[in-house]
Amino acid sequence: SAVISQKPSRDICQRGTSLTIQCQVDSQVTMMFWYRQQPGQSLTLIATANQGSEATYESGFVIDKFPISRPNLTFSTLTVSNMSPEDSSIYLCSVGTGGNSPLHFGNGTRLTVT
Amino acid sequence: DAKTTQPPSMDCAEGRAANLPCNHSTISGNEYVYWYRQIHSQGPQYIIHGLKNNETNEMASLIITEDRKSSTLILPHATLRDTAVYYCIVRVATNTNAGKSTFGDGTTLTVKP
Numbered sequence: 001s002a003v004i005s006q007k008p009s010r011d012i013c014q015r016g017t018s019l020t021i022q023c024q025v026d027s028q029v030t031m032m033f034w035y036r037q038q039p040g041q042s043l044t045l046i047a048t049a050n051q052g053s054e055a056t057y058e059s060g061f062v063i064d065k066f067p068i069s070r071p072n073l074t075f076s077t078l079t080v081s082n083m084s085p086e087d088s089s090i091y092l093c094s095v096g097t098g099g100n101s102p103l104h105f106g107n108g109t110r111l112t113v114t
Numbered sequence: 115d116a117k118t119t120q121p122p123s124m125d126c127a128e129g130r131a132a133n134l135p136c137n138h139s140t141i142s143g144n145e146y147v148y149w150y151r152q153i154h155s156q157g158p159q160y161i162i163h164g165l166k167n168n169e170t171n172e173m174a175s176l177i178i179t180e181d182r183k184s185s186t187l188i189l190p191h192a193t194l195r196d197t198a199v200y201y202c203i204v205r206v207a208t209n210t211n212a213g214k215s216t217f218g219d220g221t222t223l224t225v226k227p
Binding site: 043045048096100102106 | 148214
């Protein structure tokens with residue numbers, strides 16, 4: 001399975017600032033997704049990162065708050081903009097190679113906003 | 115994606131089989147069943163998946179009922195390291211973004227010595 005590296009693994013940020021999270025995969029993948037996991041909760045899909053075009057956002061998530069880039073088939077970034085304490089979560093990158101192949105996940109970025 | 119229902123928590127004695135159920139009564143004919151687990155502070159780990167036949171790998175077995183409305187993940191000899199949240203997900207097999215996965219609340223399995 002693909003090896004997924006997320007950076008940073010954790011960060012503490014001040015409210016009002018922005019953080020960009022990187023997801024690097026060691027092989028080309030068809031699908032890339034970004035999830036959020038709030039404390040004590042399950043995973044919630046933020047958006048699908050589309051290669052070469054705008055991301056597709058789920059209900060409740062908007063591009064101005066969570067801009068996403070995917071310049072190629074192995075790399076994506078998620079930015080959490082104008083952060084507030086409510087953005088404190090684990091952010092996870094997930095990738096898939098299509099068909100019935102399973103999705104695989106990075107170990108996430110643990111974000112704390114003070 | 116079809117909705118899945120899992121019990122919120124289960125206990126299992128170390129060395130015994132852990133049987134984790136999942137209900138997916140609205141599953142479509144082209145949707146697969148996937149199981150993941152999440153150990154604290156890590157990303158979800160893929161375990162196994164299937165369409166309609168029972169499947170087995172080095173980690174677990176997956177039993178899918180004939181009507182495909184439910185399934186059971188079996189960990190044959192649970193160890194303390196199997197303590198985790200287990201998620202059952204159904205999704206289509208596709209090369210498009212329809213392959214996104216929707217996570218429910220999962221089952222917290224606690225393996226006890």
